[in-house]
Amino acid sequence: MTEMMPKERIQRFFNREPVDVMPCFSGMGMVTVQAIEQMGIRFAEVHTSAEHMAHSAITTAELFGFDAVVIPYDMCTVPEALGRGVSLYHDSEEILYPTVPSKWATLDEVEIPTDYLGKGRMPVVDEALRIVKSKGDGKFAVGGWVLGPFTMAGQLIELDVLLKGTRRQKEKVENFLSQMTDLVIKVARHYQNLGVDYMNIREMGSGTDIISPRVWKMFVQENLQKIFSALKSPKILHICGSTDMIIEMMNECGADALSVDQKNNVAETRKKLGDEVLLLGNFDPYGTLVQMDASEVEQVIKTCIDAGVDAVWPGCDIWPDAKKENVETYVRTVRGYGKRPSPAVGRV
């Protein structure tokens, strides 16, 4: 059989149909400075221009041979559209992702407007998705993501209010999270309507480094179940940080695939969940692609595959300042070592 096109490879992958080789992609940010430099722009400029966002995504995929492009880039587009502002760090020499400057101080202040899909940089992201669909579609799969309700809540109100509220203001927190759930569904469906090929829900602020498995069950699980039942496939649940204690509950949320980071013991997870579950992960993108010597990368990627992932995903956004050689080794190792079947996906 001839080599598959990236989009077909990913579609088949999520259907758990045999593929020619392990796909190399992510559900989080994948843009690199090599692409930004090739375009002759600064990282800070990429967040306000649909053209820059789309072109840097496509250029990155072309440079390294990724199977997908992923939009949006930052976690502030929705908070900004809800009126919480955005810090873009235009003047900084560092590579800094935008942040939310003014969160709601209390749960009583929360007021969600109805027309947020057209506010702030939301139209920029929409336009970037349209561009990648028209220019890269077919060649690359297009991935989209939205923060999960608990994480989105933490972007909108002060985190200590949210966390303490899980014990002291249960009803108010539940109501707020319910609003967040509706919001996440609305945004994720919007991106699905714009044609993303897979949707990743990043509930990254809910690992057990932060909340207990009990609180996760009470405040996170049900909302995620509601979200995944409202979305089309393929849909992925990603949680970074400590997930060993909640991985079985994550698997009950209705996602087609689970993504975890380097803190998860994937070999154990595979034993717990069985070979049918699509597992994605789990290398430390910063440590592996920025800090390590390129010669060490191959082993990191092989370790992920040996532990039982179906595709080697970074545990978070690929840090834009990743070393070219390291990213190349990542892709090369996935293609070479990923020729054999993974637990949930066979090979043609």
Place this chain on the structure above:
Amino acid sequence: MGKEELRNELLKALSDAVVDMDEDKTGELAQKVLDEGLNAYDAVMNGLAAGMEIVGDLYDKHEYFVPELLLCADALYAGLDILKPHIKPEDIGESAKGQVVIGTVQGDVHDIGKNIIKMMFEVAGFTVHDLGRDVPLEKFVEEQMRTDSDIVALSAMMTTTMMGMKKVVQMIKEKNPDVAIMLGGAPVTKDVSELFGADGYADSAGNAVQEAIKMISRLREMQK
């Protein structure tokens, strides 16, 4: 009840109230310490801070998580607010002169870990200059020089903002090699801390409690 017996009982009760996240109780007990004429600093260090140390252990053992840590911190503050005005400089000794600059580096708006560390320094009698969150890197250097602080504590929750710390460590050490620098945050490891040239690190809010206590003790040793 003898005075020593009363002291022990109140210290234990203060510690328990912190662990139990009971703000009202720590407030009441702190007032009782004052009413009974007991030493306020002793109550802070061996009651409230001792409780917080247990909380740090519970966090490391996955019995407590961040919400519990925050509520325990609130309980500690309820006691500290009452006791602090009654602490005598001679009780604290040399470290009463201790000053710390603290903040979360630019690009990072997470400040829970930073606030826990800040609390531990306040407990130990330090004057804390809190720069808040999303702080431009030069600001740490300026504030250290302005205040002549002994410690600079930098926090970053995200790997991606952690690199900013390296620059701050270099800038401060160039100007004043004697300043102790403490790094904190989820992505910070022992290797990163050593690579960046820092003097201490904490990778979790629970661990930060212990690390702050260790750093304060080390500083006291140096001042002797």
